[in-house]
Structure formats: structure tokens, C-alpha cells
Amino acid sequence: MDLLMDRPRPPESIFENPAEPLFAPAPDLIEWLQATFIANGAPLQNEDHKHLAWASLGALWTNVPNGRAGRRIIGQCEMGLPPMNKWGRARVERQLLDWFGGLPDFVLTFDAEYARDCSDAEFMALVEHELYHAGQERDPFGAPKFRKNGAPAFAIRGHDVEEFVGVVRRYGAGAAGVQEMVDAANARPEIADVKIALACGTCRLRAA
Numbered sequence: 046m047d048l049l050m051d052r053p054r055p056p057e058s059i060f061e062n063p064a065e066p067l068f069a070p071a072p073d074l075i076e077w078l079q080a081t082f083i084a085n086g087a088p089l090q091n092e093d094h095k096h097l098a099w100a101s102l103g104a105l106w107t108n109v110p111n112g113r114a115g116r117r118i119i120g121q122c123e124m125g126l127p128p129m130n131k132w133g134r135a136r137v138e139r140q141l142l143d144w145f146g147g148l149p150d151f152v153l154t155f156d157a158e159y160a161r162d163c164s165d166a167e168f169m170a171l172v173e174h175e176l177y178h179a180g181q182e183r184d185p186f187g188a189p190k191f192r193k194n195g196a197p198a199f200a201i202r203g204h205d206v207e208e209f210v211g212v213v214r215r216y217g218a219g220a221a222g223v224q225e226m227v228d229a230a231n232a233r234p235e236i237a238d239v240k241i242a243l244a245c246g247t248c249r250l251r252a253a
């Protein structure tokens with residue numbers, strides 16, 4: 046897995062002045078994650094991300110520490126343009142254009158310090174966790190939705206894992222429809238056994 050040797054790293058400059066909030070666009074990270082997880086024939090290609098072949102993604106490193114309820118947040122996935130008032134939205138649009146040269150469907154933000162220090166497996170688990178949030182809308186029957194131009198309709202996807210845990214505890218994996226997840230958890234990990242006691246800002250859950 047030579048590709049992993051070249052895993053993108055945050056620039057040193059982002060660590061120089063902790064007092065100043067910094068966000069650095071990371072086009073190399075997007076290139077790497079597309080080549081690693083999304084592209085046809087990618088070494089760790091994941092069918093669950095295949096709609097993202099049509100998505101434009103933007104990534105940011107940040108030196109801004111983030112946390113909630115005593116748990117450090119190390120990654121986050123958001124839609125490109127948040128619902129805001131007109132000027133607020135336009136200001137965000139201007140910033141996204143300056144960073145990415147276009148409006149991404151999803152913006153992924155990563156804690157630069159964590160991304161610098163973690164292992165390759167932890168980094169991949171984090172990136173894939175955030176990619177899982179970059180989802181496709183579903184119709185009421187569960188079928189993926191598309192726009193009129195044929196492109197996937199994108200939306201943030203939650204994990205609802207906490208809800209699953211309660212149902213599984215009381216009624217079993219079959220009742221919660223997570224037998225597949227239980228089987229996957231009991232099987233040997235395909236990539237690496239990673240434990241991350243840190244959180245994601247999108248779902249507030251452990252980012253692995």
C-alpha cells in the first residue's frame with residue numbers, strides 16, 4: 046500500500062501561530078481520498094462512496110481546537126453552503142470560491158494536529174468516517190435520489206448508531222436491521238483494527 050506512504054499532511058505553517066485561527070485548503074487530500082477510496086479500481090475502493098464520483102469535495106486543515114462534552118472533535122463533514130441569511134451565505138460562498146475555486150458539494154474539515162500525529166490506519170478511518178457523512182438523498186422507499194440533470198442529490202447522512210445500540214441491546218441485531226454491522230464487527234477488519242476515542246463534529250460520535 047505505497048499510496049499510504051504519501052498520505053497528505055497539513056502544512057507546517059498551520060502550527061506556527063496557535064493564537065490565530067487558520068484554515069488551509071487541502072486539494073492534495075481530496076486527490077488522495079478520491080484515488081484511495083472513490084475512484085474505480087482504487088486500492089481501498091468502497092462502493093458505499095460511489096455517488097461521490099459525481100461530487101465536488103473541498104477539504105480544510107485547521108489549527109482550531111474543537112470539542113464537545115469533554116471529547117475532542119477531529120473531523121467534520123458539511124454541505125458546502127449552509128442555510129443562512131443572504132449576506133452570511135454570500136460571505137461563505139466568497140470564502141469557498143477563494144479556497145476551492147468553486148462551490149463544493151461537501152466540505153470536510155480536519156484537525157491538523159491530529160492528522161499530523163495519528164497513524165495511517167487512524168487517518169484512513171477518520172477520512173472514511175467523514176466520507177460516510179457525504180451521502181446521497183433517499184426517497185421514502187430507500188432508493189437513491191437524483192437531480193433532474195442526472196447527478197446524485199447530495200445530503201449529509203447521519204449514522205444513528207446510538208439509536209441502533211439501544212435497539213440491539215433490547216431486541217437483538219435482527220430487530221435493528223444491523224445484523225450486517227454485527228457480522229462486520231465480528232469479522233477481522235479488512236484494512237486495520239483501529240480504535241479512535243475522538244469524535245466527529247457532524248455526528249458527535251466516535252470517528253471510527
Ligand SMILES: [Zn+2]
Binds near residue numbers: 175178246248249252
Ligand atoms: Zn461523524
